[in-house]
Amino acid sequence: MSEKNQIQDLIAKRAAKELTGPCVVNLGIGIPTLVAKYIEDENVYFHTENGLLGVTDVEEGQIDPNLVNAGKLPVGETIGASFFNSAESFAMIRGGHVDVAILGVLQVDQSGQIANWAVPGKNIMGVGGAMDLLVGAKKVIVTTTHTSKDGKSKLLKKCHFPITSTRSVDMIITELAVFEVEEGKLNLLELMPGITIEEVRDKTEADFIDQLKERAK
Amino acid sequence: MSEKNQIQDLIAKRAAKELTGPCVVNLGIGIPTLVAKYIEDENVYFHTENGLLGVTDVEEGQIDPNLVNAGKLPVGETIGASFFNSAESFAMIRGGHVDVAILGVLQVDQSGQIANWAVPGKNIMGVGGAMDLLVGAKKVIVTTTHTSKDGKSKLLKKCHFPITSTRSVDMIITELAVFEVEEGKLNLLELMPGITIEEVRDKTEADFIDQLKERAK
Amino acid sequence: MSKIHQDIEKALACVKDGHTLMVGGFGLIGAPLTLIDGLTKKEVTELTVISNNLGEIGKGLGELLRQKKIKKAVGSYFTSNREVGDYYQKGEIELELLPQGTLSESMRAGGAGIGGYYTKTGVGTELAKGKEEREINGIKYIFEPAIRADVALIRAWKADTLGNLVYYKTARNFNPLMATAADVVIVEVDEIVEPGELSPEVIVTPHLFVDGIIKAKKILTKEGVIDYE
Amino acid sequence: MSKIHQDIEKALACVKDGHTLMVGGFGLIGAPLTLIDGLTKKEVTELTVISNNLGEIGKGLGELLRQKKIKKAVGSYFTSNREVGDYYQKGEIELELLPQGTLSESMRAGGAGIGGYYTKTGVGTELAKGKEEREINGIKYIFEPAIRADVALIRAWKADTLGNLVYYKTARNFNPLMATAADVVIVEVDEIVEPGELSPEVIVTPHLFVDGIIKAKKILTKEGVIDYE
Numbered sequence: 092m093s094e095k096n097q098i099q100d101l102i103a104k105r106a107a108k109e110l111t112g113p114c115v116v117n118l119g120i121g122i123p124t125l126v127a128k129y130i131e132d133e134n135v136y137f138h139t140e141n142g143l144l145g146v147t148d149v150e151e152g153q154i155d156p157n158l159v160n161a162g163k164l165p166v167g168e169t170i171g172a173s174f175f176n177s178a179e180s181f182a183m184i185r186g187g188h189v190d191v192a193i194l195g196v197l198q199v200d201q202s203g204q205i206a207n208w209a210v211p212g213k214n215i216m217g218v219g220g221a222m223d224l225l226v227g228a229k230k231v232i233v234t235t236t237h238t239s240k241d242g243k244s245k246l247l248k249k250c251h252f253p254i255t256s257t258r259s260v261d262m263i264i265t266e267l268a269v270f271e272v273e274e275g276k277l278n279l280l281e282l283m284p285g286i287t288i289e290e291v292r293d294k295t296e297a298d299f300i301d302q303l304k305e306r307a308k
Numbered sequence: 309m310s311e312k313n314q315i316q317d318l319i320a321k322r323a324a325k326e327l328t329g330p331c332v333v334n335l336g337i338g339i340p341t342l343v344a345k346y347i348e349d350e351n352v353y354f355h356t357e358n359g360l361l362g363v364t365d366v367e368e369g370q371i372d373p374n375l376v377n378a379g380k381l382p383v384g385e386t387i388g389a390s391f392f393n394s395a396e397s398f399a400m401i402r403g404g405h406v407d408v409a410i411l412g413v414l415q416v417d418q419s420g421q422i423a424n425w426a427v428p429g430k431n432i433m434g435v436g437g438a439m440d441l442l443v444g445a446k447k448v449i450v451t452t453t454h455t456s457k458d459g460k461s462k463l464l465k466k467c468h469f470p471i472t473s474t475r476s477v478d479m480i481i482t483e484l485a486v487f488e489v490e491e492g493k494l495n496l497l498e499l500m501p502g503i504t505i506e507e508v509r510d511k512t513e514a515d516f517i518d519q520l521k522e523r524a525k
Numbered sequence: 526m527s528k529i530h531q532d533i534e535k536a537l538a539c540v541k542d543g544h545t546l547m548v549g550g551f552g553l554i555g556a557p558l559t560l561i562d563g564l565t566k567k568e569v570t571e572l573t574v575i576s577n578n579l580g581e582i583g584k585g586l587g588e589l590l591r592q593k594k595i596k597k598a599v600g601s602y603f604t605s606n607r608e609v610g611d612y613y614q615k616g617e618i619e620l621e622l623l624p625q626g627t628l629s630e631s632m633r634a635g636g637a638g639i640g641g642y643y644t645k646t647g648v649g650t651e652l653a654k655g656k657e658e659r660e661i662n663g664i665k666y667i668f669e670p671a672i673r674a675d676v677a678l679i680r681a682w683k684a685d686t687l688g689n690l691v692y693y694k695t696a697r698n699f700n701p702l703m704a705t706a707a708d709v710v711i712v713e714v715d716e717i718v719e720p721g722e723l724s725p726e727v728i729v730t731p732h733l734f735v736d737g738i739i740k741a742k743k744i745l746t747k748e749g750v751i752d753y754e
Numbered sequence: 755m756s757k758i759h760q761d762i763e764k765a766l767a768c769v770k771d772g773h774t775l776m777v778g779g780f781g782l783i784g785a786p787l788t789l790i791d792g793l794t795k796k797e798v799t800e801l802t803v804i805s806n807n808l809g810e811i812g813k814g815l816g817e818l819l820r821q822k823k824i825k826k827a828v829g830s831y832f833t834s835n836r837e838v839g840d841y842y843q844k845g846e847i848e849l850e851l852l853p854q855g856t857l858s859e860s861m862r863a864g865g866a867g868i869g870g871y872y873t874k875t876g877v878g879t880e881l882a883k884g885k886e887e888r889e890i891n892g893i894k895y896i897f898e899p900a901i902r903a904d905v906a907l908i909r910a911w912k913a914d915t916l917g918n919l920v921y922y923k924t925a926r927n928f929n930p931l932m933a934t935a936a937d938v939v940i941v942e943v944d945e946i947v948e949p950g951e952l953s954p955e956v957i958v959t960p961h962l963f964v965d966g967i968i969k970a971k972k973i974l975t976k977e978g979v980i981d982y983e
Binding site: 139140141142143154155156157158159163168174175176177178180181182184185209214215216217218219220221222223226227253254255256257 | 780781783784806830831832833834838839842843849851852853854855856857858859861862873874875876877878879880881894921922923924925926927928929930931958974975976
Binding site: 356357358359360371372373374375376380385391392393394395397398399401402426431432433434435436437438439440443444470471472473474 | 551552554555577601602603604605609610613614620622623624625626627628629630632633644645646647648649650651652665692693694695696697698699700701702729745746747
């Protein structure tokens with residue numbers, strides 16, 4: 092497994108711990124999609140905005156080209172699954188019927204606002220369901236590498252890419268640490284195995300409050 | 309058959325002539341409901357706002373208490389029928405997907421506006437689907453006795469009961485005559501068998517234009 | 526963890542004084558007769574009931590009306606229970622009348638995270654009084670706000686144990702809409718089946734909308750409402 | 755009187771220069787591949803296409819893009835065909851981007867006679883620029899107008915000869931919504947059956963929404979789009 096894949100799996104595995112059934116979860120493209128493979132609780136139900144509640148893995152031989160997730164990847168359907176149209180699917184999302192959304196980001200700031208759909212100076216070509224999930228899901232968890240490819244912090248004082256929503260996310264999970272957003276501030280809750288707080292400070296532009304001791308109590 | 313029933317059947321039978329398939333028709337309570345029995349064209353489909361496209365008669369022995377029309381009367385379902393919820397049903401109506409609505413009235417005026425849901429001085433207790441049908445159906449046909457029980461014209465210069473919609477109906481069928489509404493005016497198109505224009509004039513408060521000759525051409 | 530209640534009192538524990546309830550059905554057709562019967566036996570007051578009708582005289586919600594548990598009713602056609610008019614005259618109930626299409630659309634909006642919408646229905650009529658009018662592409666509309674409830678009591682035909690629902694003929698009516706528009710949704714059903722018995726393509730209400738399930742003990746027949754078995 | 759077309763040219767005769775088309779599908783999944791293929795062979799220009807994506811590179815609506823038949827596209831995710839960006843840069847196509855939930859809700863509104871509605875989605879973002887903001891019960895919303903089209907081209911799994919439709923798995927997506935929101939609705943299906951073969955309880959699109967039916971000649975497989983048989 093490449094280092095990139097190892098990091099992604101590490102993040103996904105940690106995010107999976109946040110999901111305890113019964114709950115309905117929508118997974119974004121990328122790292123979020125990996126979360127599903129670490130879930131054993133059969134009361135965690137996966138929703139995909141293209142019209143399926145009850146997403147599961149599919150084996151190569153069982154692939155159906157007309158059964159995909161929001162990333163257009165082949166998936167399977169669980170026992171007890173249901174299909175619905177796009178408006179019904181987003182009614183579930185906007186209407187507050189999805190418990191958790193796990194999303195990737197380009198940037199997230201210390202108030203918990205995220206940017207994950209557009210980059211200044213490039214054509215704005217797609218938004219998909221990101222904005223709907225942000226306003227609708229009861230809890231939003233961000234899974235992301237701590238830094239971008241050029242080594243810059245993705246956790247910023249303020250997003251400079253266009254924001255996805257004015258709503259703050261609830262939790263941020265990276266390969267270095269776990270943060271929660273509370274009253275517009277970032278709390279550092281947890282270090283990933285082998286990571287020091289100095290390393291986190293070093294790679295994080297955003298201000299955060301060290302709650303490690305509070306959490307350990 | 310009582311005189312009242314004979315009059316109702318006469319009106320319903322005339323209204324039935326206006327329906328040629330393929331079309332989707334919603335029938336109101338009362339005389340409109342009787343129209344169905346004079347339709348032989350199997351491409352005339354009946355819609356009921358409580359959630360069924362494909363309403364038909366039901367025999368006594370086949371009555372299902374959970375299969376009713378908007379008047380809560382037992383009905384049957386045709387081959388090719390479909391069930392849907394109330395919001396979907398009214399989306400069909402408001403969205404312009406129902407070709408014809410046939411409705412009863414308390415009053416109709418010479419501009420084609422109708423009053424069929426409330427009487428001043430009495431509690432306003434129900435409106436049902438009347439207002440939706442008025443704004444949504446492509447064509448609205450009124451079937452009504454020409455006069456009320458106390459002998460007064462139901463075709464007025466101006467409705468004095470609360471109107472159901474600002475939209476004018478398209479056609480009015482009574483036991484005396486058939487009118488169409490064109491550009492806010494009433495045209496007399498047809499006399500019912502054995503009725504004279506004098507009798508119509510006598511029993512009609514509304515102004516109307518005699519188009520009998522035009523029509524006969 | 527199971528959504529299935531054996532006990533009507535427990536199924537209705539979520540209903541509190543002063544709550545707004547959505548109650549399914551078109552008259553008695555598709556009404557949650559068992560849950561309504563449970564409400565008649567529960568001490569609860571000052572309810573706001575959102576339902577197309579208030580049942581029939583002394584039947585269904587008509588029984589709750591007689592018990593004076595309903596402070597306010599929101600519906601489209603109270604005419605089907607003429608006692609509603611009597612209680613209204615005596616000042617014992619508030620009424621809010623909405624066109625049936627507006628009632629159902631407002632529920633859908635409430636369940637779909639829509640704040641409000643513009644409908645043509647009612648423009649220029651008494652029911653538009655006090656409502657904002659707006660012209661869109663040359664057509665007049667009025668604004669209608671979304672509606673939601675604390676609890677929805679609905680009836681379906683079959684539920685699987687997860688809470689997926691299918692309905693029966695015109696007993697469907699408002700039930701699937703109410704299932705989306707309340708904080709807590711309790712459904713009574715004729716039959717409870719295992720997951721997988723309802724095809725994913727035919728499920729009308731997916732399980733994420735449903736909080737509690739109880740087997741119906743009352744059934745509507747040609748002869749009226751009777752007890753199961 | 756039959757809605758069934760044998761001939762793709764006749765099925766597409768309703769599409770005229772300058773028309774606004776809704777085209778079903780989430781990428782190629784559930785897209786009316788036969789009808790799109792027909793459009794590539796038809797002389798038609800200046801189309802506005804409302805569809806979640808513009809197909810993939812050179813596939814589906816991506817082929818129409820290359821033919822420069824599309825003046826404007828309204829969708830939520832053009833990223834799945836990176837050629838869209840190239841045409842946009844060259845000024846050869848206008849784009850309107852909507853959140854996917856807004857795109858689908860606006861279609862539903864268009865089909866349901868709703869003039870417009872208030873959604874939370876997009877509030878405070880670049881996609882809300884120029885849109886009316888309104889607070890309802892303390893929550894901020896933006897106004898979105900309903901959208902409609904001259905013609906909708908959709909795909910379903912089965913149609914009966916009346917035009918009742920059922921869909922297949924996640925190929926359902928936008929298709930049932932588009933079926934409600936266009937003046938003329940043409941559907942391609944894998945199978946045409948007799949009335950009665952689709953249960954009244956499972957029909958997703960009742961026949962009153964459907965104007966024309968054609969049997970699909972293109973099918974999406976794991977290996978890509980192929981011809982039937």
